[in-house]
Amino acid sequence: MAIFYIYILLLFMIIAAIIAVETKYLLGAVICIGAVGFGASIMFLFLRAPDIAITQIVVEVLGLIILIRACISRELTFISGPREFFGVVVSVVIIFVIFLAGIRVLETLPDFGTAIFAEAPEAASQTYIAEGLQKTGAANIVASVILDFRAYDTLGEATVLFTAIIGATVIMRRKPKKLLEDE
Numbered sequence: 001m002a003i004f005y006i007y008i009l010l011l012f013m014i015i016a017a018i019i020a021v022e023t024k025y026l027l028g029a030v031i032c033i034g035a036v037g038f039g040a041s042i043m044f045l046f047l048r049a050p051d052i053a054i055t056q057i058v059v060e061v062l063g064l065i066i067l068i069r070a071c072i073s074r075e076l077t078f079i080s081g082p083r084e085f086f087g088v089v090v091s092v093v094i095i096f097v098i099f100l101a102g103i104r105v106l107e108t109l110p111d112f113g114t115a116i117f118a119e120a121p122e123a124a125s126q127t128y129i130a131e132g133l134q135k136t137g138a139a140n141i142v143a144s145v146i147l148d149f150r151a152y153d154t155l156g157e158a159t160v161l162f163t164a165i166i167g168a169t170v171i172m173r174r175k176p177k178k179l180l181e182d183e
Helices: 002-022 026-046 050-074 085-108 124-136 141-149 151-172 177-182
Strands: none
Touching (some): 002 085, 026 085
16 A cells, blocks of 8 residues: 555656746746655655655755745746636645645554564664674664664765755855955
């Protein structure tokens, strides 16, 4: 049943990507790109990868801040006159589907406090616990997982987060660079 929801999310992401490419409004394209990213984070939750889903959400939010800030400074779009009925209905349906997918993901998660590795004896966490001290020599199992078993993954996530934060800081600064140099 989870594969059905993944296919629905993939279809939603493809539609949002096509709209992002085909729309003539920059801000609309940015919003569609954000919808693709949030769909990807929900898909990561379906695939039982919450750490990647959290990283995707953080990067997506920071990326949207940067892109929306850049779009607002380039184009001012005001809604005037009658709205297209079809566009409003499609938007409401897409938001409703995302809401239902999010609720469905929350239903599939185990109860709070349940050790997920206890339900899957072949999980990597069992190897970390059983062999962490012998393979890494670290007394702290969390440090051995982050710095030894998954060091490249942690480095990649930290690099992505750092780059997103620096990009948001550069875009969101109060004074332009030329004004700062003149003072």
